[in-house]
Structure formats: structure tokens, C-alpha cells
Amino acid sequence: MWMSKCQKYRQELALLVGQDLDMVAQVEAERHVATCPDCRVHLQSLRSGQQVLQQARTQSPSNVAEEASVWGGVSRQIRVLDERAGRANWRGWLPAVALAAACLTVTVITTDMLDPLRLNSSRTVGEMSGGSNTPQGLLAPNRTVSNPVNSQPLRVPLPTSDLQLNQPENESNWIPRRGDRPQRFNTGPFRSL
């Protein structure tokens, strides 16, 4: 019972030597030490050890204040970090920018490929609306060529066989789709025109 009480104070004595106890605990520990010879010896040893540490504290590590500041080196490395971070930010946007550019390119190309067909079709429909028995959706686009006999332009129908190669059967109102290849309009005998 007595020993356990001492054990309880041993820890407090180790704090007492470094002034790490509050006033109440300090007074209580000192009161115990005054009545316990073993704890008095223990406290004495702890104080010796504490004095060694105190002396080591004042001795070393010395002259830290004389060291040149590390800010120069830190500052340089911080700039490198910031540059890397800037590049990383830009790289973060890169996939989005690339995707947008790709979408834009596809849109432009698709529009370019489809526009001549639509223009030709609408013009042909307008011009051939009277007198022709060709179904509206299968109207062959005309090309205007100069007439060597008089100055009136000649209207030459494009070969419908070429058109029919590309269009699905039994569809009178065929509209070109993405997979279709309108370049084939330029094939045949009028390619050079």
C-alpha cells in the first residue's frame, strides 16, 4: 500500500524537477517527499539528471543564429514549384481543350461535306419543279456549263446512276447520313467539269 503510494508520486516527482506540475500538485508532492526518505533520494537523482540536461541545453547546438538564412534556397525552389504547378494547371485543361478542338473539327468537316449536296438538291428542286416527272427526292443535281454555241448556259444533269449508288433503295426522300460518301458525286464522266 505504501509502495503504491510512492509509485504514484514517482511520476509526479519527474515532472516536479522540470516545473511541470501545477501549484497544488507540487505542494502535495513536496509534502510526500518530506515524509518519505526513498522518494527524497529519488527526487535528488532526478534533479541531478535534470541539471545535466539543463547544462546540455545551454551548451548545444550553438550558433544557430549565425547560420545564413535558408530563405534564398527555399525561395528558389518555391518558384520552381509554382512554375510546375502552373504547367500542371495548364495540362489539366489540355484534354478538355483537345476534345473541344476535335469536336469543332468534326463539325466543320461534316458541314463542308454536306453543304454542296444540300445546295445542289434545293436548287435542282426549285428549277425543275415544272414539267419533270422525276421524283422530288431523286432529282439529279444539275451543273451549269458554258455553251459554246451561244452565251446561254447549258444545264447538264449529273448522272443519276452515281447518285443511286449511294442512296438506299426504295427511299425517295433520302438524306445523306454521316456514313455516306458524297465524294462519289464527283466520279463518272463529268468529273473533269
Added chain:
Amino acid sequence: MINRIRTMSEPGTQSLESPPPGGGVSDARLVEAVRKGDHDAFGELVKRYEGRLMSVLLRFVRDRELARDLSQETFLRVYERLEQFDPSRRFGPWLFRIGVNLGLDYMRRRKRRLWPLLFSESRSETPPDPASADPRTQLDLEQEVRFVLEQIPEHYRTVLVLRDLENFSSSEIAAILNRKEATIRWRLAEARTRFEQIWRRRQAERSPEDRIAVPGDSEEETDHVDE
């Protein structure tokens, strides 16, 4: 009992919360400025803490150049992680936590590297020559303290170094090591007891003339709490 702790600042303790010399801008404001891209504000923080950080790191690694490199590394890590810092908490302990962890990691790595060398077969196992002088006699107090500290387990040693050699308060050590203050006090008591035991044993092994004299040790006999 251990939780009856001293809450006021200990005498001689350099508090991490104390305002900077000359009453400059607080750490929190400087951190805020750094977050907005002000490099000079970070320079101010570096200059404010580098001396103490160097001193702490020197206690662990014992090499000035290495301590300098580690302190530079600490500031870089602090800069990189500044977005993660909670501004409602104290900046100093957070910085020292990063620094102390770097120092301890370095020591652990070095220990792992040295361990095989210590037990390699190439190491000469020459017994000490009784005729030659004890090499420990050439050690000064600092080296002897270092030797004793190395005998103490790391989690006790770290607390002892920060409290008794670097004068941090218990609450600051708790913040640096991310432990409860009661845990720190328990470890501190244990570390002091172990240091004293090892020191006493080392001194007892020495001849009386080789023992390291500590000023105030002699009057210690009469200076204990009797009155």
C-alpha cells in the same frame, strides 16, 4: 495525478504563440497572404521560425548541413501543404510537426542503413584494451548526453528533447506530436526517469576522475525539498 497539469507558461519557455519580436504581423495573416500568392509573406514566416527549427533538427540529426537541408525541406513541404493547413489552429506547432517528422524519418532510415553494418562479419571485434585510456573520457558533456539519449526509446526521447533541451511547453509538444497533453506528460516523466537511471549507471562505471561534473550537482545534496 498526472492530469493535474501546469497550464500557465513555464518560465523560460519560448512560446510558439508569442507575438513576433517587434510586434509584427501574426502568423495567421502571413499564412493568408501566402495563400493569396505573396512570396514575401512566406519569407517572413521562414525567417521567423528557421532558427528554432534548425536548433530542433540539430538535436535529432547532429549535423549542421543536414539540419539545414532538412529545415529547407520542411519549409518547402509547409509551402506545398499550406492549403491543407487549418487557419483556426496554430501555425508554429504545425510547422514543427512537419520538421520533427522529417528529422525522425531521417534518423529511422539512417538507423536501418547502419544496422546491417553494425553486425556485419567484416566488423572487427577487438576487445577493449585495458591498458589504453577509456575513449569515453574524451567525450564531453554534450556527447555523453547524446549517448544517454540514444539509449532511450524514440517516443520518450523526442518528448525529452523538445521539453528539456528545446524548452517547448507540454501543450506545444502535444500539438507538435499530435498527442494528448496527458500522454506527453506521462512520456516526459518516464523519459526523465530513464535518462537519470542511464546517466547514473554510466557515471558509476567511470572512475571518479573521469566523471562529468555538473555545476550545482554538489549542492544538490542539501537543495532538495526538506523545508
